[in-house]
Every structure is written in structure tokens, then in C-alpha cells.
Amino acid sequence: MRHLIRAAAHTLAVATIAVATIASAQGRCIRAYGTPACNADAIKPVFEKTGWRTTSINQITFRVAEPEKEAAFYVALMGWKLRSEDAKRVVMDVGDWGTVIFRRVPVDSFPPPAAGGRSGGGGGGGAPRAPVTAVVEGFGFDIEPWNAQAVKAALEQRGMKPVADNDGKGFESFHVKDLDGWDLQIGNGQGWAKARRTSPANAKGSAPAPFESTGWQTVWLDHFSYGATNYKASVSFYMNLLGWGSTYDEGSQNELMMADVGNIIIRGGNPLDPAFGQGRARAAGSVDHISFGISPWDTDGVVAALQKRGLVHTIDTSDGMEIHAAQFKSYHTRTPNGYNLQISYNTLDTRLNLAIAVNPRRPGNK
Known part of the structure; x- marks a missing residue:
């Protein structure tokens, strides 16, 4: 019984x-x-339409306490490929269409686990939930047509404050905040999207595979x-x-x-x-x-x-x-x-x- x-x-x-x-x-x-x-x-x-067209994902960026473990997990489970790994971040290719960046941050920069309860719900008693030490902090997209000065002017006309983020090698972009302060990057397609097209992601990670x-x-x-x-x-x-x-x-x-x-x-x-x-x-x-x-x-x-x-x-x-x-x-x-x-x-x-x-x-x- x-x-x-x-x-x-x-x-x-x-x-x-x-x-x-x-x-x-x-x-x-x-x-x-x-x-x-x-x-x-x-x-x-x-505001009025810009007339722009989204052509590709540039990046999805996470704040992560242990980026190497996170990367090894996605390689084994989801088939992602490691592009680079260093002390500050891990960069991964998602198929031929996306790039994910795991940016290392201190574990104490995340809030402590809430009290037990339903996942994603309110409080509730019981044991603490498992800690969450990975948070998406922004994403970026590429657009057409691209003209840096025209894009900047269009953003400013719509009340945004664009911040340039260029690599000096052909990639141009601006970061802006959306209505809730979310970080949105708008680029010309010559960044991570170009890297996915022109060079393989074949780096070796430092963390062992968590499973088959x-x-x-x-x-x-x-x-x-x-x-x-x-x-x-x-x-x-x-x-x-x-x-x-x-x-x-x-x-x-x-x-x-x-x-x-x-x-x-x-x-x-x-x-x-x-x-x-x-x-x-x-x-x-x-x-x-x-x-x-x-x-x-x-x-x-x-x-x-x-x-x-x-x-x-x-x-x-x-x-x-x-x-x-x-x-x-x-x-x-x-x-x-x-x-x-x-x-x-x-x-x-x-x-x-x-x-x-x-x-x-x-x-x-x-």
C-alpha cells in the first residue's frame, strides 16, 4: 500500500x-x-516604421557563473559548436544561423534562490529552489538596408540614444535600449553572422562533456x-x-x-x-x-x-x-x-x- x-x-x-x-x-x-x-x-x-528588414541574428548574450559547463551541456544536448573560449567568455555557434555568448560574471552577482514553490511562480514555503546563475542580458540582429549615419539618425528620431559598437574590420552596429531598458544591438551583418559563414567553429572546450x-x-x-x-x-x-x-x-x-x-x-x-x-x-x-x-x-x-x-x-x-x-x-x-x-x-x-x-x-x- x-x-x-x-x-x-x-x-x-x-x-x-x-x-x-x-x-x-x-x-x-x-x-x-x-x-x-x-x-x-x-x-x-x-513611432513610424523605419522600413528596415531583419536579415540575421548577430548574437544572444547571457550572464553566466560557469560558462564552460554551460557550453559543454549545449554541445552534448543540442549539438552547438564551440567557437572560442577564454577567461571572460565562451562563444558558440548554433547551427549556421545563430551565435550565443556566455559572459562570465561572479556567482554572487545573481540573487539568492527564492523559497520553494512552483517553478516560475510565486513564493511558497519549503526548501529553496535551485539557483539560477544564467540570465539573458541582450540580443542583436542585423538589418538591411544599412547606412550607419542613416541608422543612427533614425534611432535618434525615435527617441533612442544609440551607442556605436564597431570592430574596425567592417562590422558596424549600435546598441539601444528598448521600452523596458533591454539591450538591443542592431548591426550590418558583418559580425558574428559573417563569422558563421566564413570560418568553422571548432574550438575545444575545457569542461568535460556532462553526458553522451x-x-x-x-x-x-x-x-x-x-x-x-x-x-x-x-x-x-x-x-x-x-x-x-x-x-x-x-x-x-x-x-x-x-x-x-x-x-x-x-x-x-x-x-x-x-x-x-x-x-x-x-x-x-x-x-x-x-x-x-x-x-x-x-x-x-x-x-x-x-x-x-x-x-x-x-x-x-x-x-x-x-x-x-x-x-x-x-x-x-x-x-x-x-x-x-x-x-x-x-x-x-x-x-x-x-x-x-x-x-x-x-x-x-x-
Whole structure:
């Protein structure tokens, strides 16, 4: 009898974690369409369109306490390749389309673990959560057309204060802050994107592999999960600045297509909600997780590979559907530095599956 009770308790705990993950992954308006809090009407654009087009990802930069361990994990699990490693940072290629930089920072620069409770949720008693010592601090994209003086002028005309970041070898860029103070780099495509095209990433890392390679390849940036104070204003900012396209406005979030680079879900407060600005809000100017599409994908094989490597994981189909039947299929796990990594089956060709899965249920539809 005791073993049955223990098994039931374990099943309940796993189910609770899975539900918590699903709840945190989907928009809060998926089944509240048309309510005042989920007003999906458009707002006035924050500024006029630049006419620019996003052509590539330059970089995604993390602050990390132990970058070597983080890099070894991504090599073994996700098939990333090491481009360089030194005392200050580790640079990795993600397929032929992305660059991730793990910048070393002191472990005490991160807040201490919160009290126990649901992952990504509020407080709660119990033992402290595992520490999170990896945080995304910025990202950069390349655009066309490029003319440094014209780009600078356009940024200034829209109220930004561009800071030049050039390498003296042909790469030109500007850093600006978005509406929540997030670091956004806008470049000419002659930086990390050029390096990926012209030179192989074949450096040797100092940290041992944490486990046997999965053989997976990371083929797609499924989405950034980006928190904003005012999601509608942030959506307008990125669409009009970088030429990104909208999939839908759910009432608490909007999934944008970053040209053919990947997707981003911008989540946060709704300025048309009568209760906007009241109560607890999502952390603004932060990427709480990133979802990457892998190949090959096998729903049962992926979870078996995670289990074999001792990785804690949760199912995320976003709408609560059983994963084999779901429109969107993914799992979450944690990296050695505690970052929330999502692994999905989405690719460029199936990039709208998540948007379809969480598109608000209109009255009369379940």
C-alpha cells in the first residue's frame, strides 16, 4: 500500500509541475477572449516604421557563473559548436544561423534562490529552489538596408540614444535600449553572422562533456519568451523598428515573426485592461526562457534521451493537450546554471504551430 501511495504522490507532483509549466507558457487570455482584461484592439504605433528588414541574428548574450559547463551541456544536448573560449567568455555557434555568448560574471552577482514553490511562480514555503546563475542580458540582429549615419539618425528620431559598437574590420552596429531598458544591438551583418559563414567553429572546450551526445541539431529559434511592462507598446516598438510581423494579439501577449530568423513571444501588461498597472506583473525587460527547435524529433525519443541523461523535464504543449496529439510539442529542462531551456519540434516550416495552439478560444469554442 505504501508503495502505491508513494507512486500516486509522485504522479501528482509530476502532473502539478507539468500544469505549472503549461500555465506559465501560454497567455492568460487563451480562454478569456473578449473580456475587458483581454482587449485585443490595436494601439497607436509608438513611432513610424523605419522600413528596415531583419536579415540575421548577430548574437544572444547571457550572464553566466560557469560558462564552460554551460557550453559543454549545449554541445552534448543540442549539438552547438564551440567557437572560442577564454577567461571572460565562451562563444558558440548554433547551427549556421545563430551565435550565443556566455559572459562570465561572479556567482554572487545573481540573487539568492527564492523559497520553494512552483517553478516560475510565486513564493511558497519549503526548501529553496535551485539557483539560477544564467540570465539573458541582450540580443542583436542585423538589418538591411544599412547606412550607419542613416541608422543612427533614425534611432535618434525615435527617441533612442544609440551607442556605436564597431570592430574596425567592417562590422558596424549600435546598441539601444528598448521600452523596458533591454539591450538591443542592431548591426550590418558583418559580425558574428559573417563569422558563421566564413570560418568553422571548432574550438575545444575545457569542461568535460556532462553526458553522451544526443546527436540532435538545433535547427530553429522557436521563440524568445520576452516580458514587457506594456506588451502592446513593445510589440509596436519591434514591429516598426525591425520589420517583424505579428501572428495574433491574444490579449496578454503577441507572437512575432522575426523575418526568417525565428519567433518571439512578447508578454506582459495590457494597457487596455482596466486593471493595467495594478497587482503583480511579469518581470519586464527579461527573457525568462528560450525555445529551440531540434532535429530529428521523436516525441517519445526526446523524453527518453532526457531521462537517460538524468535531466529533469516537464511537458509543454501550451494548451494542455496530450503531447502526442498536440499542435505544439515541447519539453522544458534546466541547464547546469539553472536556465529554463525549452526544446520543441518546431522548424521554419512549422513556426506557426504554437500560435495556432494558443490562439484565443472565441466564445462558443472550447
